[in-house]
Every structure is written in C-alpha cells, then in structure tokens.
Amino acid sequence: MPRPENPIPVDAPYRVFAEQLRTLRRNAGNPTLRAIARQAGYGPTVLSQATSGRRLPTLDVTLAYAVACGGDHDHWREQWLIARHQAEPANRYRVLNQPRTSHGIRTVPAFLQALRDFRIWAGSPSFHAMARRVHVAPSTLCDVTSPDRTVLPTAYAVRSFVAACLPNPAPDSTEVKAWLATHQRLRAQEEARRPHRPQDDRGPSTPGAAVPVPAADAPSDTGDTRSWPMMEGIPAERAAFVKTLQQAMACTELSQRQLASQSNCSPGTLSRYLRGFRLPTLWNLEDLIDALQRAGADPDLLEQLPDLRVNAEKSTARDKRLIADLIRKNRVLREELARARAPRRTSP
Known part of the structure; x- marks a missing residue:
C-alpha cells in the first residue's frame, strides 16, 4: 500500500x-x-x-x-x-491599467513582449479559457508567447490570441486589425532581410538562349491552382466542400502561395484544405472567401461554402452543442457575406 x-x-x-x-x-x-x-x-x-x-x-x-x-x-x-x-511568477501580480498596443513596434522581440503585456492587461486569463472563447487549441495560444519563441507566430495565431484577450472577441475588431497590420509589416521586414536565392544553374548559360517552358499539366513551385489530389476515403460532405473550394479557386488566377498570403494562412495549411486533410475554421473560411471574392471567384460558389463547411463538420462532430454553435456562426458569416455583396447586387 x-x-x-x-x-x-x-x-x-x-x-x-x-x-x-x-x-x-x-x-x-x-x-x-x-x-x-x-x-x-x-x-x-x-x-x-x-x-x-x-x-x-x-x-x-x-x-x-x-x-x-x-x-x-x-x-x-x-x-x-x-x-x-x-x-508566470514574474508577472503574477503585475497589473496594466492601459491595454498594450502594437503601435510603434519595430522588432519581433518587442512584438512578442507586447502580446504578453496585452494578456496581462486582460487579467492573465488561463489559456484554456482563452481557447474556449475563440475555439482554438490551448497549445496554439501558449506557443504565441512561449519564452523560447524568437520568430513571428502565424497571423492566425496572433489574431486568435488578441481576440481572446478582448472583452468581445471579434476577428474584425479594430484592435485585431491593428495587431495584424504590425504583424504583416514585421513579416515584410523579415522577408526583405532574407538573402535572395541564387539563380538556378539549370537556366540558360548564354544570352538569348531559350528558356525551357514546363508542361501545361506540371505543378508549379508556387502552387498549381488547377490540380489538387483529394484525400481518399473522406466523407461525402467533406468531399463536396473541398470540391467547391477547388472550383472557386480555379475561377481565379491566384496561385496557392498568393491565396495563402491573402487569407492569413500558410501554403501548407491551404494545401491541406484543398485536399481534404483538414477543415478550415470559420475564421479561416471567412478570410478565404474574402480573398477569393477579391480575386473574382464565382459568387454562387462562395455562397455555398459556409453551408458545406457546416455539413462537413456535422458529419464528424458528436457534440450537439458544437453543431449548434457552428450553425449559429455560419448564419452570422452568411449575413456578413450578404451585406458585403449588397452594393454589387443593387448597382445597375
């Protein structure tokens, strides 16, 4: 014993x-x-x-x-x-009377510290409580302010973290947009400081030599927007969502990398969406629809995506409360899409 x-x-x-x-x-x-x-x-x-x-x-x-x-x-x-x-022994009794903003931040370490201060201003809520508010994994929010982090987190993680600290978590609030603008500026600075890749040795060695053109059906290194092998064995509801998303992207001239950049996700994550390995969250789907709408995708296809996304989730979800929450968020997303398209419909 x-x-x-x-x-x-x-x-x-x-x-x-x-x-x-x-x-x-x-x-x-x-x-x-x-x-x-x-x-x-x-x-x-x-x-x-x-x-x-x-x-x-x-x-x-x-x-x-x-x-x-x-x-x-x-x-x-x-x-x-x-x-x-x-x-967080050093910050347990620390109180910030004013919310920390991203204004004037010029370095990645300062940006990460500002995010930590923003959570302290919010009352240092637990990561579990924050995750329930924005419907993400607690580990995703933990990783944003990890002491070991030295690089920028993803835009999706920053948006979720900031929204979870706000009294009313909304992905399109002024505070979230300000943090994302600073994140995008710091990301551009990092890209500008990276050394350029050397020219491919397989290119023409003499001026005027012909440049080899890849075959029309060969996938490009920037992400071919016309062919994605769908994962086998996925439910019919998820397959319908993936097929509609592929058709909407095929209506545009965006590459996979371009669409990923405009929808605040990585090219690898977008590739998983396009092949059915993962379903985008409603926030991710909203960004995807906005980017596709700006690129001239078929509006009828974009209108189908929210319903198909909820049906795909319902095919695997067991929690009735989760399904009801998804349906409610889907209704809000559809109303926002309708308002965004209203001027276009009424214009002569």
Whole structure:
C-alpha cells in the first residue's frame, strides 16, 4: 500500500498541475512510486517532487510519469506547456491599467513582449479559457508567447490570441486589425532581410538562349491552382466542400502561395484544405472567401461554402452543442457575406 502523499501547499506555483498528476495516479489504481519508477525510468524521489507543486518537472519526467500511469503522451505534453506558461511568477501580480498596443513596434522581440503585456492587461486569463472563447487549441495560444519563441507566430495565431484577450472577441475588431497590420509589416521586414536565392544553374548559360517552358499539366513551385489530389476515403460532405473550394479557386488566377498570403494562412495549411486533410475554421473560411471574392471567384460558389463547411463538420462532430454553435456562426458569416455583396447586387 503506498504511503500517503504530502499535501500540496496552497501557495505552490504549480498546484493545479500537481493535482492533475496525482488524480491521474489515483485513477490508475494508486500504484506506489517505486512501481511507477520502474516503468518511468526515474527515481521515486524525482517522481515525488514532480507532484509537489513547488517546481515544474521537466517535460521528460512529466511524460514518463503520465505514460506509466496510463496517460496520453500528446495530452500531457499540452498540459505541461499550459502549466509552464500559466505560472508566470514574474508577472503574477503585475497589473496594466492601459491595454498594450502594437503601435510603434519595430522588432519581433518587442512584438512578442507586447502580446504578453496585452494578456496581462486582460487579467492573465488561463489559456484554456482563452481557447474556449475563440475555439482554438490551448497549445496554439501558449506557443504565441512561449519564452523560447524568437520568430513571428502565424497571423492566425496572433489574431486568435488578441481576440481572446478582448472583452468581445471579434476577428474584425479594430484592435485585431491593428495587431495584424504590425504583424504583416514585421513579416515584410523579415522577408526583405532574407538573402535572395541564387539563380538556378539549370537556366540558360548564354544570352538569348531559350528558356525551357514546363508542361501545361506540371505543378508549379508556387502552387498549381488547377490540380489538387483529394484525400481518399473522406466523407461525402467533406468531399463536396473541398470540391467547391477547388472550383472557386480555379475561377481565379491566384496561385496557392498568393491565396495563402491573402487569407492569413500558410501554403501548407491551404494545401491541406484543398485536399481534404483538414477543415478550415470559420475564421479561416471567412478570410478565404474574402480573398477569393477579391480575386473574382464565382459568387454562387462562395455562397455555398459556409453551408458545406457546416455539413462537413456535422458529419464528424458528436457534440450537439458544437453543431449548434457552428450553425449559429455560419448564419452570422452568411449575413456578413450578404451585406458585403449588397452594393454589387443593387448597382445597375
């Protein structure tokens, strides 16, 4: 029979995380620390300190402890990241009376620190609470202000982070647009500082030599906008959404990289959307529709995308509340699209 564990101090900085580890141990049948140590590969003393709440155990110790107690590897990696960011000993009692803005920021480190200050102004909400407000993974928000981050996060992550800190999270608010404008300016500065790629050695060696033209059906390195192999075995609802998205993009002259840049996502993420590996969030879909609409895509196809997106989600979602929330957001998105197209319809 295992000996009783010492109580966790009330003021322990990692009290919640330690309680989670102890609950996992109890659910696994409350094995002794020596039994866990034999499976985890760490000594009983190290494992006991991991659940004391005074210090955050290393990621390796956390994963070894969790797996030995039957926990999921990816889940506990995410919990460790959340605990690492939630404690914030230096900022726990710091209060900002005025919200931090992105005005005047010229470097990436200053931009990242401004995001941290913006969350402090919002009352230092937990990443779980922030994630529920904007419907993203908590780890996505944790990664934005990670102490190890030295490069810009994605525009989607910045928008989600800022919106989650606002009293009324809205992706098109003035604050979100200001942060995204600063993000885009810093991204352009990074691109300008990158060295240019050397000219391809396979090009013509003498002036006036013919430049080889690729075949018409060959995919370009900027993303061929006319052919994407759809993932096999996906539900019919998702296939209908993907096919309509492909048709809408085929109406434009945008390359995959160009559309990704205009819709605030990476080319790899857009490629997953176009092949059916992932469904875009409603925020991502709104950006995609706006970019396609500006590029001259068929309006009838764009009108079908929100409904098809919700149907594709309903084919896999099990939570009725999630489905209702998706339908409500879909209705709001359709109303915004109708308002955006209203001048076009009424014009002679």
